[in-house]
Amino acid sequence: MKIFWILVQYEWRHFRAAKGLVVLTGLVLLVGLYGIYYGTTELARQRQHLAELPALARHNVEELKTKFPEPADAGEIGYYHTTFAVHHPLPWAGLSLGQRDVNPYYVKLRLLGLQGQLYAAENVNPTKMLSGNFDLAFVLVYLFPLLIIALCFNLLSSEREQGILPLLLAQPVSAGVVVGAKLTFRVGLVLGLAWLLSAVAMGWARVPLDGRVGLWLALVTVYCLFWFGVAFIVTAWQRPSAFNAVALVGVWLLLLVLVPGLLNVYVAAKRPVPQGIELTVKQREQIHGGWDKPKAETMNRFFALYPQWRDTATIKERFVWRWYYAFQHLGDQSVQPLAAAYSTGLRQRYELVETLNWLSPAINVQTSLNALAGSDLPTHLAFQQSVVRYHDALRAYYYPFLFNKTPFAHADYAREPTHTFTSTSETPTAVQGLWKLLLSTGVVGTVGLLLFRARPIQPR
Amino acid sequence: MIQSIAQKEFISTLRDRRFVVLSGLLLALLLAATLVGRGSYRTLQHERMVAQQTVNEQFHNQPNRHPHRVAHYGSFAFRPRAGLSFLDAGLDSFTGASVFLEAHQQNSVNFSQAQQSGSLIRFGELTVAFVLQVLVPLLIVFLCFSAFTEERETGTLKLLLSQGVSMRRVAWGKIAGYGRAVALVVGPALALAAWLLFGEEEFAHNPDVWVRLALFVAGYAVYFFLWIVGAVVVSARQRHARSALVLLLGCWMLGCIILPKATANLGATLFPTITKAQMDADVHEAAQKGINGHDPQDQRSAALKANLLKQYGVDSEEKLPVSVGGLVMAESEAYTSKVYQQHFADLTRTYERQNAISNWAGLLNPYQAIRPLSMGLAGSDFAHYVHFQQAAESYRYQLVQRLNGLQASMGYGDKERKLDAATWQAIPTFAYQAPPVGWALGYLLLPALALLLWAVGLSWLGLKLIDNTPVV
Incomplete structure (x- = not known):
């Protein structure tokens, strides 16, 4: 055991001496900090935009109050009044x-009709x-594997190519301990970096300290271990x-x-989405x-949908707002x-991708991190559902004015329903992702160990 | 001598099993990407064409209606995909497919492919352009990193130079040889693409598409050339194959993965985009109160009415031969549209500033030169997207103004009457004419120049470096 730690210590000295690797690690640290920044x-900007919306809505109300100084037909108000449904991150x-x-x-x-506004x-900027x-998830999912590759691609091969390996193995130390010490040092370095960046990011973003912190760290850790597993297999293979x-x-490119890319093509072909445009045209x-x-x-x-308004006055006028909003709503219904x-x-x-993401731990981790952050498609669909409910609430608020012919007074603006929606973490998806990731890491580690056992280390 | 060195490199590359496997994979990928791209292009194109036809027919077959009702009924503009976009989808997955054209307001282009998929799409799409821009350079790196290091390690370089060839000529020979090998991988896929295009009625006799394809191929030829030269130079300057490989891989990652994202994000941070909500509010404000704030809409309408009465020498609206409502509507549409165009131009300028950082980075990173060039030639870049948006807006404006004109000619009390269904048949529908290649080239000078600078600079400076490289 003592030898093991001596070897780890020497790895540290080696690492410090190798300028290129120190620069690379420093670069990943900087890039990670940029990702966090x-x-x-970017999120602060979105929050600021959301915070500016109430002012726009207030401005619209002020304008309407000037336009209609007296209590007015609610139909007119509903037509010109804009409000916002907001999705807080x-x-x-x-x-x-x-x-x-x-x-x-x-x-x-x-x-007006919702379906024409919802999308x-x-x-x-499309570009x-x-x-x-360039967020932290990108740095962890894309760039950390590259750092691991740069640290591990010549784990034993460089020693062999420089002719040091025979000398090393002539000492009373097994090849397993040598590889183990080298890997331990590198795992420590990479995980230290990953945890440091994650901690900085969590502090900066002020995330609440709950189970999700553990989940994030677990995902990141196991993902890094997966790549060390891949590097271990390649090391055990003992090629130049x-x-x-x-x-x-090649493995990085594949995963x-x-x-x-191929999964994208497959999913698009397997689950063709009925074009959203068909919907707006029909509406x-x-x-x-x-x-x-x-x-x-x-x-x-x-009235078949809203029997409570059946007994209101029959429409004889050429135009009346309650009729206008009735066919707007029927358009949505149809x-x-x-x-x-x-x-x-x-x-x-989305679910098809979820079931197939074991094919690439990178996709698995990215979707799991997004699920944890509540920033993927399911959250957006949930938001859209909440917008539908909000639109229902708005209609429910305006219908009594329209059907009872109650004038809409200035005080009624303030009583109008408002909307807010905050993302929630899709924790089950992320936990499931962690299990799948553990499985792939286990497989890779086992294959590496078996290969390492089966092929004795060649000194030359 | 260059010829025989090139021939030797070409043949030994073909004998290398690693190359055969890698390039076989890449060729298969390229062919698959061509076919898949073609397939999805045709599906989307068909969907959009059918949708455009449907809305056109719906527009023509309207019953008797008041023209302003028709203006609110409006129409849709669908963006047809450009002929070569199956090779480089560019921004197409991130820009919307259709825009609703109606009176009083300019709507966003909605329903992008990216909105219809999860975050998987952010890993990138497997298009021909992606393979050519990102994967072929990787093949070149694997192919060329040992170009000189191997000869040096086995001692054949000294023998070769003792024949009286200069280092420079050896390098050119190697570049030519590797060039042939790369052409062998890329050629068939581009030939397939050309053949597919040729089979298409629409494009077979369209010189514009062929010029675009020729420039597309030429652009990639330069791109591959500079990667090969770069890799050969690195190989000559590095003592060991290993360090040459690591250096080249580092360049590839920096150029193809990190820099493009970093510069795009930096651009967005430096030049913030206005939100749609804020922009709509600003447009509304300017239209209501006048662009300079001293010309409110009510006053504009009142002045218009007073002028009309004076012009026709009558004292009341009823006696006018035209509908005041229609003329007020036309005036307001003209005003709002002018305001909107100003704001839209500002937004486009913001985007262009954001993109400029990326485009100038093309001088540092050839990947960021070939990417805009390729998108631009394929007709899937930002400039083409804006062109469509403007075409849609100009059609919208003409349509609405034509309908306002019809309303004005209906005379007083137009709201009680309708126009005959035959009126709508005479109104032309939206037909998008994609811009010609000459127009596109105007936007592509910087990337084209950057690419050429790289090629010339690398061949000149790099080979000069090779001349000064010690043989051992």
Whole structure:
């Protein structure tokens, strides 16, 4: 055991002497800090944008109060009044931004048909979306494996190529202890770096200290161990350094580039999503058809859904707001099956990826971290559901004004329902991801050990 | 002599099992990416064409309606994919596919592919361009890192030089040999792409697509050339194969993975984007109160009305031959649209500033030169996207103004009347004309220049370095 620690100590001295590796490690540390800075400031910017929305909504109300100084027809108000449904992030999203830039984090709403408003896009530079986010999750998932590869590709082969290995093995020390000591030092270095960066990020983002801290650290740790397992297999194979480098980069390419790319193609082909556009086109057709249909027909269909308004006055006027909002809502109703199919389709796509992500621990870890941070598709779908409920609440608030012909007074603005939604961690998904990751790491470690046992270390 | 060295490198590369396996894999990937890209291109193109036809027919087959109702009914513009975008999908997965065109407001382009998938898509898509930009350089690195180190380690370099060849000529021979090997991998896939294009009625006789494809191929030829030269130079300057490989892999990671993301993110941090909510509010504010804040809409409308009465020499609205409502609507649309165009131009300028950091980085990193060049030639870059948005907006504006004109000509009391269904048949529908390659090249000068600078600089400086390299 003493020899083991002496070897670890010598590895440390070796490491300090190798300028290239020190620079590389320092670089990863800096890049990691940049990732933390970028992720948290990007999230702070989103928070700031969300904080500015109430002012815009207030401004709109002020404008309406000037436009309608007296109590007015609620139909007019509902038409011009805009309000916002907002999706607040978890602090964790600063560590793993996921799809928060692709999916809008607020929805501007009027009392009109919902389906025409629900899918509006936010201003985002598409070039930036293509390049992706440089957050901590990216550094951990993409770059840490490369650091591990750089540290381990010549674990034994360099000693062999420099002719030191025969001298080393001539000492009373087993090859297992040598490899073990070398790996232990490198695992310590990499995990120390990963934990340091995670701790800094958690402190910076002010995440609440609960079980999720452990879950994040466990995911990160086991993922790093997975890559050490891969490096161990390659070491046990005992080929020249150049071959090891090619093999390890090949595995990296396979797991981080090829498998995700192919999986993308497979998922798109296997789960075609009914185009969202079909839904908006149909909704428009229904809503505008409403103008040309007899009013009684429209109202009877509406009363079937809302019998409580059946006894209100029959419409004789050429135009009246309650009729207008009735056919807006019927437009939404008519595309209900399409809307449900659209969101179910998206969810099924996500779930298919979830069941297949064991193919690449990188995908598994990325989706698990996103799930933990509540920044992936399921959270966005949950947000959209909450927007639907909010729109229901808005209609429920306005209908009595419209059907009882109650004028909408200035004080009524303040009583209007408001919306807020905060992401929640999809902890079960992340825990499941951890189990799968443990399994893949176990497999890789076992294969490495078996290979190491089966092939005695060649000194030359 | 260069020829025979090139021939030797080419043949020994083909005999190398590692190369055969790697390049076989890469070729298979390229062919698969071409076919998959073609497949998804056709599906999306078909979907959008059908959708465009549907909404066009819906527009033409409207019943008797008031023109302003028709303006609110509006239409949709679908973005057709560019002919070469199956080779480089560029931004297509992140930009929306359709925009709703209606009176009074300009809507966002919605329903991007990225919104319809989970975070898996952020790992990148397997397109031909991706293989060419990221994976082929890796193949080149594996192929070339031992170009000189191996000869030096086995002592054949000295023998070779004793034949009276200069280091420089050896290097050129090697570059030519590796170039042939890479062409052997990339060539078939591009030939397949050309063949697929040729089979398509729409493109077979379209010189624009062929010019784009030719430039596309030329751009990648330069890109591969500079990777080969770079790898050979590194191999000559490094003492050991191992250090040459590690250095080259480091460059690849920095150039293809880290820098593109870092610069894109930096750009977004330096030049913040205005939110859609804020922009809409600003447009609304400027349209209501006038662009300079002293020209409110109510006053504009009142002045318009007063002018009309004076012009026709009448004292009330009822006696006017035109509908005041229609003319007020037209004036307001013109004003709002002008305001919107200003804000939209600001937003586009912000994006362009953000992208400029990335584009200038092309001078430091050839990957960031070939990427915009390739997207631009494929018609899937930011400039093409903005072109579509502007075409859609200009159609929207013309459509709405035409409908406002119809309303104005209906005279007083137009709201009580409708126009005949035949009116809508005469209105032209949205047809998008993608910009020609000459237009696209205007946006691609910087990346093209950066790529050429790299190629020339590397061949000149690198080979000069090789000349000064000690043989042993």
